[in-house]
Amino acid sequence: MTMPGLPADDRESSPVTGYSRAHWETAADLLLRAAWRWATPRGALLGLPGRPSVSGVRSDGLEGYARTFLAAAFRVAGAAGEDPHGWLGRYAEGLAAGTRTPGRDDAESWPLILDHHVQGQPMVESASVALGLRLTRPWLWDRLDADVQDRAEEWLRGALRHVPAPNNWYLFPYTVAGFLESVGRGDARTAGVRERALGLLEGWYRGQGWYADGDGRAFDHYNGWALHLYPVLDAHLAGAGTTAYGARLREHLESFSLLFGADGAPVHFGRSLTYRFAAGSAVALGAVTGHTPLTPGTSRRLMSGALRYFLVRGAVDENGLLSAGWHGPHAATLQRYSGPASPYWASKAFVGLLAPADHPLWTAREEAAPSERSDRVLALPAPGLLVQSTRADGIVRLHNHGSDHVRPHEGESAAEDDPLYGRQAYSTRTGPTAAGNVADNHLGLVVGGARSVRRRIQPMGAGGGNGWGWAASWHRPVFTAGPPMVPGLRVESVTVVRGCHELRVHRVVGAPPGAVVEQTGWATGPEEPLRSVLLPLHGWSGRDEVRAPRGTAFTAWARVPRLTAEAAGTAVYACLATLTGEPEPASPGSPASPASPASSAGVVGDVVAGADAVEVRWAEDGSMTRVAFEPFGVEHLTDGGG
CATH class of the missing domain: 2.70.98 (Beta-galactosidase; Chain A, domain 5)
Structure with a gap:
């Protein structure tokens, strides 16, 4: 069984997984189409069905908007602005509605961004909103009315004024600040937030390409889908070329690439495992930026293997939505902060679509994964x-x-x-x-x-x-x-x-x-x-x-x-x-x-x-x-x- 609507397998270029770039584009479109069935009238909140998180249904609705926006942004930016399904128009209207009166208890308004121990989840989602806006700037942000841009900036700046959790969360205001600077809205506060985050990141780096998630000793998948992704992608979008963060990603992939089985599965270890194929985001980012020791064929085999692994094992439910769990629903895989839209951090895997269709990531023939050799x-x-x-x-x-x-x-x-x-x-x-x-x-x-x-x-x-x-x-x-x-x-x-x-x-x-x-x-x-x-x-x-x-x-x-x-x-x-x-x-x-x-x-x-x-x-x-x-x-x- 696989996800209905995907193209037929391409075993010529992808003899192991059968997945091509068309499969990734179609998977993104199918996930987005299913999620948007649960949107509020103007699209500010996507309140997916399921058990609410501890942050409440309004925060969960923002999470649905932000995390699916990230998938849409990678999808459209990777196609040089082509948007045949009109995703960006929907997200533009949702942004305007959500920021009109933030904090109000009405049908569309977004919750305010506050300190992590008061109302933390909106700070997490601010990074996806900011990154989505940065990726799609020519086709979305630059076409917004000035007052909508101002309201969006004010809401995002809540992430700069409040206290993150003492771990990878510091990269959320870092990402917000990076977007604001990229559109000419930077200032001393954005510079300070970015300096603070990178300073902490240095202290968390322990060698061999591995960061601890905070001042303790938590080493898990957050290395790939957060601690490497945000600074490396930020530098890539800024045209910064080779950085220490890129070199660390390359070294990380030397070992992390071995943590995928021959069936495509990532190692079941650490928290937030309901993000599933987001485990392949570091592999994809390495291929997009060139900061990887892997051949393009190996990179595609790993990232496509992870995507296929979950799609054929019931990760998508009868509504076309990513369920909260591992293969299908699984309560013990979840955390208190997990909500119905939490699995859509899997959207980070679509970073591979930033590589255009003629990039070696998509044109090279698939090669064996390290664990298969x-x-x-x-x-x-x-x-x-x-x-x-x-x-x-x-x-x-x-x-x-x-x-x-x-x-x-x-x-x-x-x-x-x-x-x-x-x-x-x-x-x-x-x-x-x-x-x-x-x-x-x-x-x-x-x-x-x-x-x-x-x-x-x-x-x-x-x-x-x-x-x-x-x-x-x-x-x-x-x-x-x-x-x-x-x-x-x-x-x-x-x-x-x-x-x-x-x-x-x-x-x-x-x-x-x-x-x-x-x-x-x-x-x-x-x-x-x-x-x-x-x-x-x-x-x-x-x-x-x-x-x-x-x-x-x-x-x-x-x-x-x-x-x-x-x-x-x-x-x-x-x-x-x-x-x-x-x-x-x-x-x-x-x-x-x-x-x-x-x-x-x-x-x-x-x-x-x-x-x-x-x-x-x-x-x-x-x-x-x-x-x-x-x-x-x-x-x-x-x-x-x-």
């Missing part, structure tokens, strides 16, 4: 991530030893389970189990009947090479019931990967008497062509499988393999986890009993463990991996040598 392992010490992809099944796995969603002013015990950041691993074929169900890919403790969650993640390093890699971190277990923390309790974790296998080694320090330690594996559904295996290597005494009735974004309910052991004091635990989609995967073997080491069948040979270290011999080639905690170090030795 060979098995890959990539360690990223800056964000504390480890990427593992396997060609045979096209699955990409992301091992998280550095990204959390704990803001600097929050204590570690401010604490609910955060499935979108707190798990050890994520992939393009599995989603985390919902809060309240058993946590997948988690090392936790049970103390007095209360289970721990992983909140603030402290990276310990990452590295590797030649087909293997590792990443490590530590955290203080936080309990959501009873006392929030156990004094002195600490978990140190290391993931070592090769092929489709993951060696997971943990040292639990300071476990109180009576505690139980649990390790879970990948969550999969009963009808999925996936195999999730979790085998004990050292320290475990129990092995079973538990269910997650709320399932994941990929399956209605899930099963999760689990290992358990009694814990007291300090101890080391090791296991082998495997997620594979191969039709007949090589079995890692079944131990004779839950307490015995996993011996087998071509994966793990000898396992030697001490109080502070574990050595594992890999049966395939006799190489050995050693993980030590005192002093900390990870080694992979081949043929008995280095």
